[in-house]
Amino acid sequence: MTDLLVGGMTCAACVARVEKKLNRIDGVRATVNLATGLARIAHPPEVGEDELISTVERAGYTAQLPPPPAEETSDDDEDERAEGRERLLITAVLAIPVLVLSMVPALQFDYWQWLCFSLAGPVVVWSSEPFHARALRGLRHATATMDTLVSLGVIASYLWSVYALYFGGAGDPDMRMPFSWLPTADGGTAHVYLEAAVGVPLFVLTGRYLEARARHGTGSALRALTELGAKHVELKGSGSRRIPVSELRTGQEFMVRPGEKIATDGVVTEGSSALDLSLVTGESTPVEVGPGFRVVGGAVNSGGLLVVRATAVGADTQLARITRLVTDAQAGKARIQRLADAIAGVFVPAIVTVAACVLGFWLGAGAEPEAAVTAAVAVLVVACPCALGLATPTAFLAATGHGAQLGVLIKEPGALERLRRVDTAVFDKTGTLTTGRMTLVETVVVEGLDTAAVLRLAGAVEYGSEHPIGRALVAAARQQTGEDKLPEVAGFRAVRGEGVHGRVEGREISVRSPRAAGPLPDALHTGLLRAEEAGHTAVVVEIDSRPVALLAVGDTVRPSSGAAVTKLKRLGIEPVLVTGDGPAAARAVARELSITSVHAGVSPEGKAELVASLRAEGRHVAVIGDGVNDAAALASADLGITMGSGTDAAIGAADITLVREDMAAVVAAVLLTRRTLTTIRANLVWAFGYNVVTVPLAATGWLNPMFAALAMSASSVLVVGNSLRLRTHRSQPRTRPANPARVTHRSAADARRGSDDLSLR
Template sequence: MSARAAGTPARQAAEPQAELVTTDLAIGGMTCGACVARVEKKLARLEGVSAGVNLATGRARVVHPGSLDAAELVAAVEAAGYTAELPDDAEAGPALHEDLLPAWQLAVVAALAVPVIVLAMVPGLQFRGWQWVSVALAVPVVTWGSAEFHRRAWRGLRHATGTMDSLVSLGILASAGWSAYALLFGGAGELGMEMPFSLTAQAGEGAHVYLEAAVGVPLFVLCGRWLEGRVRDRTGSALRALAELGAKDVCVLDDGAERRIPIDRLLPGQLFVVRPGEKVATDGVVVEGGSALDLSLLTGESMPVEVGPGDRVTGATLNVGGRLLVRATEVGRDTQLARITALVVDAQTGKARSQRLADTVAGVFVPCALAIAVCVLGFWLGAGAEPAAAVTAAVAVLVVACPCALGLATPTALLAATGRGAELGVLVRGPEVLESLRRIDTVVLDKTGTLTNGRMELLEAVAAPGADLDAVFRRAGALEDHSEHPVGRAVTAAARRRCGDDLPAVHGFAAEPGTGVSGEVEGVTVRVVRPTAAGPLPGPLAAALVKAETDGRTAVVVELDGTAAALLVVGDSLRAGSYRTVHRLRGIGLTPVLATGDGPGAARAVAEHLGIAEVHSGASPERKAELVAELRAAGRSVAVVGDGVNDAVALAAADLGVALGSGTDAAIGAAGLTLVRGEIETVVDAVLLARRTLATVRANLGWAFGYNLVLIPLAAVGLLNPMLAGLAMSVSSVLVVGNSLRLRTWRPGPARSARPGAGG
């Protein structure tokens, strides 16, 4: 089980202050929020140490001085009465709950306990000597079946602390002890004795034993924990699935010979082969071959993506086409898959404010419950009630007060949400990000590379009267194929799409810096130049040029034998879904703001097309950060969405930074949320997921607090049988975890509308 540092297996990473490192520990033996508070308190007693413990994942994230050895952290946790281990590198995801009873042992406990409960609840089935048969069945349950409760309660007592197990153990021992007294000294052991069943603490007439509570409480608690373990384990399946995505071995190419090696022996710069049906072993660049890659397992992208020489590929994606030869660029912890896994680990190890509050409450709840139980016992005895009724009421308080649901209310919801977010291509850096998303009311959007594709494309072609546009494209594309200029590449790409790959030959190619290119194609002198270097333009071309300049686009003129034949308008096109994103942001009550370094014309054209009212053009990186500060000073909660180095300052300054997965490392590092697929529309899904998560947390906490507020008074006044108290406590925990698990099936709603042609 495990130590992770900064979300990476078995690693300790230095914090910015240099002397602090972060280590993750796997904690065993925790059952409630009181356990969490105990471990955190014990670790915090070490000099310079701060710790956050997550009950749902069984992980403790400890920030400590580098001079403090991990063994000292483990010793501190063990001194608190729990186990702590450093995890294996291969382990991923939340710790499994190995300390729970196996299913077969739970079945044995149920087989022994159910007959005892039935005999106590149905007086008509009580045969002569039934109570002694119940004793024979109950003893293994109270001892062997409940041994874990007693062991942990004793361990807590030795450390002068109380946990949920303390309450359960006391309840079991009190019920069994009173039953033994009644059987031996109270007349309940007489053959032929019949006992009425009561849902309350009142014993009614005649002798009464509480063996049904002594076996029912451990049965229901163990069932509840077993179900919790299975459900909580499912919430961590996304992280384990990420860990299992990577290839286990790789076929490398050395001196023309192929050989297969384990993936951990692959080095950066090595060539490896990816055949159809195989996973790409690691991040790299295609050297030879062409194929389509299925990215759905990693990013959720449903359509295969075509790749060829020079294209980057990501490890764990599936090759569904031809053979690829790839040069490895990143391996091990530097790959995108490893970074994604690390981000999810960070998110699932962190704690939200609501969780910290619940853990604090749970930490003081157990001592309070013990005090209430003692007061209830004293009150009923002092009021002249039968000792059996007084003991039963106190036991019911002990059992029903277990704060298990309170400790699980927040972490299970956050665990499920971060796992679901990873499946949807939304990587959350920590639980606090989900809380920030819930409060966001303004979204500042970068333009280039965020709302737009970030590369030059042909947006419009206007032919002069009488000109053949196909011929213009064929000749201009052939000429620009010899140019490395971004405008030239955009013209060539458009020509190939329109006329095919067989472009005519070019003779006498010449490039004029700052002007354009020229050459002879198919016996015609062709020039592709700036409008200022061209001759007079016909009316349609002149009008198109004015519009292009107004919109901040780049225009070039194609001349055939000295005559202007067409005007080609080149610019950065909108991403598919940009309009839907802005529309959906407004639909959920958020205000979009455009901030770009481009000029007013280009900024205004994009803003008008998308329907963004507030526009800030010509914004430097510093100006973007100032804009964020101004918006926050005006009382707005701001998220910034960007992809470039120039966005990093604003991303860090905002209440929440959102980076596109296709963006730069600087942007991703400054952001709290990363959209793996690079699709900006996913930010809307992230906001909706955060809102659903926080609603689930509130519902869980409401149930956990409400359950205790209602049932503890009922138990105290004698209106709740201990067996039913145990059932209610277990059902409460399972309901909280089950409610959180619903987030695993959450799906973002469909886009409300899409403007035709707005995808750009």
């Protein structure tokens, strides 16, 4: 796969020509995006980059390899926009007096037409030079583009004015030309159309400049992503010496001081702090981290000093992966865009033919040559397919950029079309609807003992355990007591299938399975039944061989899951819960989230089979998962959605990645999709409708060429402006915990995730 930056494209006809030339090469499949200027080319190894570039150049355009993301800057883009702004300003200074004098008869004076003629010359030659050059280039390659129409319109208007001034009587000193919305003649004196000759390039250049600004704006999210990472990093033990991030290697430890960005993905080895992830994931709440926690490059250290061991650098980081996903999405092309490009590819030659037929018809019908030329020029000018070429890519560009800001990364535009049709959402449980981490959810203590004190002793004896239940209890003990360092444990031993034992502060402490414990007091027995019903894992705490507490740990539901499921139902999407866990755990989560369709104990192959059966029923299925066991279902669904923290296999199989672990992002993706496709349809209706109305008006002599140019430019600006509204679309709903009353105690976030099915020890 090779990407090329193609220069010189101005309309969908240009896109169609470049694609056609590239696709003629054996084994090559190319898609070209007008809004980004990027050509994405799949080609066999024997077809080299030089051949691809030369093919584009033979089509009449420029091509080059895009710079690496780390070196990419917006300087060239800024220089191009500055040049366009300068050309536009000079054109405006020359053209506006011509427009005013031509349209306001009261201001016309002797020889006014010759002053206008002098001012129009530079506009026709210098200001319109890009149109003429591209039109000639297209002519050499036997093709017509929007620039062909503009160039022909300007030249025809100017040459007619030259004829009128020198041979048609319009050069008389006292000639006055009344303003009219329609092309007219006055007493046998031919009218000059210098206002059309200068108005067409002025309005087209204005439209092009506004389009360039709009495209620059739609790419702001991608540029922001490439600039998020830190530029330099301080290695541990280097004496405050800083090196470029590009020199950092996996396994090296680096310092992150308060206020600095984390240089790359890694694991905290020393220190504790709060991280601001809003730049990376959009999450506004700071996340507390400490030793053992995974961190992502680009996050801002809001608190204390951290030492981080790098686990991924360069292109392997999450930030680089996000940037690639956004870039790929903006370079892609959806089915609806291909249809518009196909139409635009034959539209320009058809309009040139129509203009020639209009000229011949008017002359053959005995009309004045002035009227015939004016009608033909108006057809050429008004029919430029800018709006048609920009209708779809600008909307997708804005949507994918705004989606990245919402934490929704879209792999390719076709995913938006498929998501629009989804009516069934199959959710994996662990790590998707739930946090995927074991957390203390309930504590039952016999009367007379302090909950925090018991939890402190249990956490101390579990400190030497690597079991997910043990880690959950240690985290809960630290949170409940506020102590970072728990008491020392002596004589620690772990018995497989039973639990852990040790001596803490002179007392024998055991945390064991209820099966291995003796008879339980009534309060603890009731708590055990409640935990089993909820699908939680319970352990018994014994002090000096006496059962004193029951601790229930489980994979808790994400706070945003309940609101997200409810919202999806309102949008007409039925939620389905599927998990490899047992029925009790599945029913508990389904009950909490009001999901009626539940499939428990399902293998990875079974998940794919479930998706296949739903699709066989005629449903359009989206699968939301995060693990290796979800990859087959993600790939077989109409649309796959995965969590950004998921496995590489899941992310590779999915069409959409949720950067932040928030189910509200699923709703945001659906709402953004529907708004995007509504915007695209509105753009296409306008682009087609505009030509349906204006071309017949121009052909029948009811449209002045100057106003034709204004209408053509306005149509492009309106399409781009309508697409830009997607950048401010608020797709992120407010969320709340699905059932906070069910959780008695919550631990601090643990970066290490539990397994799908944890057995009792």
